[in-house]
Amino acid sequence: SKPSYKWRRVLLKVSGEALAGDRTQNIDPKITMAIAREVASVTRLGIEVAIVVGGGNIFRGSSWAGSSGLDRSSADYIGMLATVMNAIFLQATMESIGIPTRVQTAFRMSEVAEPYIRRRAVRHLEKGRVVIFAAGTGNPFFTTDTAAALRTAEINAEVVLKATNVDGVFDDDPRSNPNACLLDTLTYQDVISKDLSVMDLTAITLCQENNIPVVVFNINKPGNISKAIMGERVGTLIGG
Numbered sequence: 461s462k463p464s465y466k467w468r469r470v471l472l473k474v475s476g477e478a479l480a481g482d483r484t485q486n487i488d489p490k491i492t493m494a495i496a497r498e499v500a501s502v503t504r505l506g507i508e509v510a511i512v513v514g515g516g517n518i519f520r521g522s523s524w525a526g527s528s529g530l531d532r533s534s535a536d537y538i539g540m541l542a543t544v545m546n547a548i549f550l551q552a553t554m555e556s557i558g559i560p561t562r563v564q565t566a567f568r569m570s571e572v573a574e575p576y577i578r579r580r581a582v583r584h585l586e587k588g589r590v591v592i593f594a595a596g597t598g599n600p601f602f603t604t605d606t607a608a609a610l611r612t613a614e615i616n617a618e619v620v621l622k623a624t625n626v627d628g629v630f631d632d633d634p635r636s637n638p639n640a641c642l643l644d645t646l647t648y649q650d651v652i653s654k655d656l657s658v659m660d661l662t663a664i665t666l667c668q669e670n671n672i673p674v675v676v677f678n679i680n681k682p683g684n685i686s687k688a689i690m691g692e693r694v695g696t697l698i699g700g
């Protein structure tokens with residue numbers, strides 16, 4: 461029988477911004493390698509890991525919509541395609557160190573990746589493979605945070621681990637207020653009513669309705685990804 465850790469199956473959300481690292485390129489291979497190594501260390505323990513990747517390091521639909529006559533849906537499809545690039549990069553990095561990894565896309569690109577099939581995704585996880593969900597929800601007007609919440613609910617993962625470039629959620633903007641405090645825990649209602657920019661409302665309410673806890677943590681601190689996946693306290697825990 462498998463040893464018992466806090467989480468059995470997790471969903472790691474990696475934003476495009478987190479993948480960009482120091483931003484000399486769209487993707488920092490040091491970051492993808494760190495993700496691969498830390499994920500490898502926990503899958504070896506039997507913890508199942510699914511990943512949703514963002515695309516904001518390459519293209520964000522909302523900031524392009526309107527300019528040059530681009531309608532929102534077209535801009536968002538380009539954004540979703542950007543997440544596929546990140547997913548393939550991450551998959552190649554994972555497989556370079558021997559982690560079996562499958563990419564599933566929310567719309568078909570069958571020469572490149574599997575289509576999203578829930579039961580197949582779960583089967584991959586049960587076999588110890590990492591599954592990377594790409595192309596968000598497949599629908600314009602949504603975000604990859606919402607895709608993370610949705611896939612978590614669908615595959616019965618126990619938590620969304622949101623990897624960012626900040627330590628967690630603060631009571632004020634730490635860049636302008638040096639006395640801003642990192643919050644240990646928050647309720648969904650705090651996030652919604654205080655308009656804390658943790659996740660968009662669609663994503664956070666989906667987590668709330670399905671009692672999915674969210675951990676917001678800093679991907680740039682070595683060891684943090686594996687700690688978050690093992691259920692050690694890092695960053696801010698949103699629940700209740």
Ligand code: UDP
Pocket residue numbers: 474475476477513514515516517519520521522535536537538539540541542543595596597598599600601602603604605606607
């Ligand atoms: N997107 C979308 N539907 C989805 C997920 C993403 O249309 O379900 C598009 C949207 O244009 C978004 C872009 O893909 O700006 C990249 O995703 P996101 O901004 O969520 O990435 P992140 O902020 O995590 O890097």
